[in-house]
Amino acid sequence: MIWKKIKVGFHKLGSPPVFYRVCQVVAPWLWAGAAVCAAFGLYKALFVVPPDYQQSDSFRILYVHVPAAWQAMAGYLVMSILAIIALVWRIRTTEIMAMMGAPIGAAFTTICLATGSIWGRPMWGTWWAWDARLTSMLVLLFVYLGIMGLYAAFEDKRKGARVACILILVGLVNIPIIHFSVEWWTTLHQGSTISFFGESSMDASMMPPLWWMVIATKLMFGAALLDRSRNELVEQDRRKGWVRQKMEATA
Amino acid sequence: MTPTRKKRLAVVGLIVLSVGAAATVAITALQDNMLFFISPSDVHAQTLPADRHFRLGGLVSEGSVSRDPHSLLVSFQVTDGAHEIPVTFTGILPDLFREGQGVIAHGNIGPDGVFHAREVLARHDETYMPNEVARALEKAGTPHEVNMPTSRQAQNQSGY
Numbered sequence: 001m002i003w004k005k006i007k008v009g010f011h012k013l014g015s016p017p018v019f020y021r022v023c024q025v026v027a028p029w030l031w032a033g034a035a036v037c038a039a040f041g042l043y044k045a046l047f048v049v050p051p052d053y054q055q056s057d058s059f060r061i062l063y064v065h066v067p068a069a070w071q072a073m074a075g076y077l078v079m080s081i082l083a084i085i086a087l088v089w090r091i092r093t094t095e096i097m098a099m100m101g102a103p104i105g106a107a108f109t110t111i112c113l114a115t116g117s118i119w120g121r122p123m124w125g126t127w128w129a130w131d132a133r134l135t136s137m138l139v140l141l142f143v144y145l146g147i148m149g150l151y152a153a154f155e156d157k158r159k160g161a162r163v164a165c166i167l168i169l170v171g172l173v174n175i176p177i178i179h180f181s182v183e184w185w186t187t188l189h190q191g192s193t194i195s196f197f198g199e200s201s202m203d204a205s206m207m208p209p210l211w212w213m214v215i216a217t218k219l220m221f222g223a224a225l226l227d228r229s230r231n232e233l234v235e236q237d238r239r240k241g242w243v244r245q246k247m248e249a250t251a
Numbered sequence: 252m253t254p255t256r257k258k259r260l261a262v263v264g265l266i267v268l269s270v271g272a273a274a275t276v277a278i279t280a281l282q283d284n285m286l287f288f289i290s291p292s293d294v295h296a297q298t299l300p301a302d303r304h305f306r307l308g309g310l311v312s313e314g315s316v317s318r319d320p321h322s323l324l325v326s327f328q329v330t331d332g333a334h335e336i337p338v339t340f341t342g343i344l345p346d347l348f349r350e351g352q353g354v355i356a357h358g359n360i361g362p363d364g365v366f367h368a369r370e371v372l373a374r375h376d377e378t379y380m381p382n383e384v385a386r387a388l389e390k391a392g393t394p395h396e397v398n399m400p401t402s403r404q405a406q407n408q409s410g411y
Contacts, residue, residue, distance in 0.1 A: 052379050126370075129287070172267060184278075188374060193377040201377045203381060
């Protein structure tokens, strides 16, 4: 019974007016949650957590760098799932969501690369090195830009979305490469600090702000994705009846 | 699921699998070239020509750093526990450079057997802790030992 209700609810999300309404209602809550988590996390990261024994205060940049890097990769996984649904079931709202994730993911990747570079200059002694981790992360940025470019190159948005969804699946292979690069090869970038199944090599007193920031970036991604998808839907359907009705109602 | 959708799902699966297979083959073939640095043991195992430039990675041996008082010349030993290689470098070292810390030096081994570095980068290991914790560990007689992967280790871990 409950299963059927969930199923019907999902099917309804395929309808543009329902999808529009749901995005409109849910997104502000996600933004609010993200703002609260980020404010709390940043405060703890900058003022509460003790400085590192070697890097002193410079290590605090990781509270932006690591959540951004994880979100850049998690965002790609979300897009891949949406792309599979879009390719198999051809649901238009899913196609739009898969496409709208790309610029957000690209933004998180850019934040990750920039903060890493800023940290690397004083700590490593260089802004950039062509090691496996840094290079595979740069490839992720180019994949994101490629998806955006391919989608924009088509006059027919649905066709463009379908082609770009295939590119999403091709680029998926890069995600495990990014993750395991520091284990498979010798790299300038350090290995993983946080271990979900073993002991992490970060002192427990430094952990809480990281989780707040991780939650904040997840919510931020979700909020931006819903807002962007809603906008794209209205833009595409601007001559359709349901959008006109909505606009007349608010005008 | 309708037959058409089943077919589409199979095609999607095929795309992911074939790209994955292609990447695996490419990565396996490029295994050695993907290494950012090699360890002193690797240098020992193979004799490189004197003018061959490469990146040497390891820990700075304790008590091995000596600075020339009149210039920016620094010399130290890089070790991976099994072998040591003497390194000289003229220039400014990164903040994290210190004895016991991981470093990656780019240069070549001269006829004198010394590694002449053109660039020295510090490598941070993945450990973060406050001062008090570091001091407590030292007091307890178990100071944190910096962990530096060696190229051999990396090759074994890959599982190929």
